[in-house]
Amino acid sequence: MFAGRRVLVAVTGGIAAYKVCEVVSTLAQAGASVRVLLTEAAERFVSALTFATLARARAYTDADFWSAEHGAPLHIALGQWAEVILIAPVTAHTLARLALGLADDLLTNTVLASSAPILLAPAMNTQMWEQEPVAAHAQTLITRPRYHLSGPGRGRLACDAVGAGRLSEPAVLLRHLGSLLWSGGKQDLAGKTVLVTGGGTREFLDPVRFIGNPSSGRMGIELAAACAHRGGTVHLVLGPTHLEAPPEVDCHPVVGAAQMAQATFALFERAHLTFMAAAVADVRPSQIHIDKIPKNQLGNRLTLEPVEDILLELSRRKQPWQTLVGFAAQTGEDWLVPAAAKLKAKHLDWLVANRVDLQEQGFGGDNNQAMLLSSRGDMHAIPLMSKLEMAHRLLDRMETPA
Known part of the structure; x- marks a missing residue:
């Protein structure tokens, strides 16, 4: 950039x-x-x-x-x-x-x-x-x-x-x-409280094994920084990552989906703008074992249960003055179909959809490209760019209410 x-x-x-x-x-x-x-x-x-x-x-x-x-x-x-x-x-x-x-x-x-x-x-x-x-x-x-x-x-x-x-x-x-x-230094988020989630979650089976994903948290980190640079008071709920949170934001580190839900729900009621960029697990082990499970017993011990849908719960709690933005990491040629369904099913104002099965974008990288969908049915293509640039592009587009 x-x-x-x-x-x-x-x-x-x-x-x-x-x-x-x-x-x-x-x-x-x-x-x-x-x-x-x-x-x-x-x-x-x-x-x-x-x-x-x-x-x-x-x-x-x-x-x-x-x-x-x-x-x-x-x-x-x-x-x-x-x-x-x-x-x-x-x-x-x-x-x-x-x-x-x-x-x-x-x-x-x-x-x-x-x-x-x-x-x-x-x-x-x-x-x-x-x-x-x-x-x-x-x-x-x-x-x-x-x-x-x-x-x-x-x-x-x-x-x-x-x-x-x-x-x-x-x-x-x-x-x-x-x-x-x-x-250009504009402070269009001055006086606004922004909530961002980022990174993946770890759902532990035993002390040494967990269900997770490759999310580095970079998109959430860059979003949080961009919002702070534009004058917002920013809270970042961040899953495990090797990256450092921006010093300009108030970071709330979490590990599992339950912790992320607790922190997000507590902060959401004051947030004017919320970006749910975290890659939260869909399932977790139904039991966390105190001791390491022997390798030959894993097949018998790995039973799963669904994780609470944080984004759907936020949409139920959302007030008219709040804006809720979801993210959808997709794969395959028909990647926009499930993204559009998620926008509608979870009653979001905006949804940022991107393919994570393409080179030089998605999980872990410095760059990304996406499609921004609005509740009005609009679609805005965002070309390949750094994740910080994408954060600002999203904020610029969202100046027009969905």
Whole structure:
């Protein structure tokens, strides 16, 4: 989703500047056109040459401030060129200058000469981050439509303090940049509560065996992140997965279908928009054995019973102000027939159907394609794209009520 897009990365003077190298490298490898701008303090941590090499393009410093680019002053040329701006790490000093609208170096002049959305990624000592003026400056900035905040995360810092102040991980920053490039930073879900389920469930037969499926939870994770980036208050009920939940959402980890049902039912009554992207088991063992069953006895011990239909129960509880979206993983040439039947039988507003028997899409992959069906009978084809892009495409389409 970065191919051909124009990303300006501004680096300020913090030890976490080294992490931004991975962001720049990944953007360039993904086909983005990347320009890097370093403050004087940033050059004490990572050189302009390093960033220029990773970006495959020139990196700019304050020494370039009085130069021109394509016939225009550099700060104006860069500001008008950028589709999105990442400032990372953001120091306390930089937060203050941005909040006050100062224009005393190349970075602050470029920000004022641009209308592009800006992703701020603060990183500093915990005591510094928690100081009242720093918090006030951060709050001032995020109330302005252009500014969006990522982090800071919690953990052990370079100064050995433990608490808030860590720079968001590169993958988190890249996902948020992708959302801003798609949506332009609009906050159409502000004031809305969103519920997303994701991942598969594990229905245990004994301590070492379970009935499950290959779902990685990536579609639910990307949906949750996209909704949070667009201003929603997001709850993610997530089955077992090797993937990390987005730090912007409230994650509720579960294992089995019964746990997923309990968590989902508790959160659903406050949700304006619900995406049921989890691959919930249809059946489970009728008995969970305390000890491992001998291999030669499995055939006699494996008896199954149906699992509660969470989606159908949600449709019974749904209020007129709520929107309920189901997912259907299908196979075969007639894959849309059962999907359409599921939409009708479970009284859904929308259903996202996709084939999981095709290469490079479905379970576990980074990409997917689907057909979006509405209760009005509309069908919208979504071509192969990243699951984050698909999440935004679904949200854009659902702006028109079903």
